[in-house]
Amino acid sequence: MPTSPIVQLLIAVGLLACLVSLWKGGTAERVGAALVLASIAFSLFGAILLPKGAFLFGQMVGDAAVALGLLALTLRYGSPWMGMAMLLYAAQFALHSFYFVTQRPNDLFHATMNNVNFMGVILCVALGTVTAILRRMKQRRAAAART
Template identity: 40%
Template sequence: MVIPSLIQIVWAGLWLLIFGVCGYALWKGGPPERFGAALILLVALLGGLIEIGLKDNARQVGHLAADGLLAMGFLFVAVRYTSLWLGGAMLFQAVQFSLHAFYFVLKRPYDPLYSIVNNIDLFGVLSCLLAGALAANGRARARPAEAA
């Protein structure tokens, strides 16, 4: 019997969290939450492909580019829609971009500190998206009650 390591459990849990939160936002969120969820899913899948397909040096550039893509996508959504959750997600994304830039510029290999900050940051972005989707769902439920 193979016992999964803690890293494998955390990795699987983060993927479940990504798909769960983004799925909920796509299902119950408003337009900005749906667009944000689609962006997060796209960049998460792109990040998985980067991990599988690129070597160490190219991997850092790939992650930096993917985080830049997500930041630009959030900026587009923020210009189009004004949502409080986007402000928090953009701040977390700035930390994420800075993390990748720090490791890239100093040519540091990924270490436990990188993993911890990266995972906490991902949890923050997903928390902001979930809060936005919950708020959008609450507003949608309140509209029919107001009309009656």
């Protein structure tokens, strides 16, 4: 379990954003939030259950899988927030792969970029959910005005 208060706060906000998205989002937002939740779960439990080398490799594979999943969703639904989240996960993959290949220990730059990147993903999920809620409210108002 992460001991940094910043990381714990990011995880809590990320979980909250994903749960709200699962509850109130549209289909695209729900699937995207599920992908991000799976990534969070792997990060939390993979660090505990897997050896360090396997976990680092698994992080890269997970980042790539989430980025590809978000790419498929972006192509299917065309939401700008998914495209941005996909690009952020691709950047996350690049960050993790650079540190994995060069066998560098995680440093302040890695932690900062990882946290900023994940905060961007959380904001994308939240923005997508708010957009879906507003779109649904607008459709309901338009339907009520027609009757």
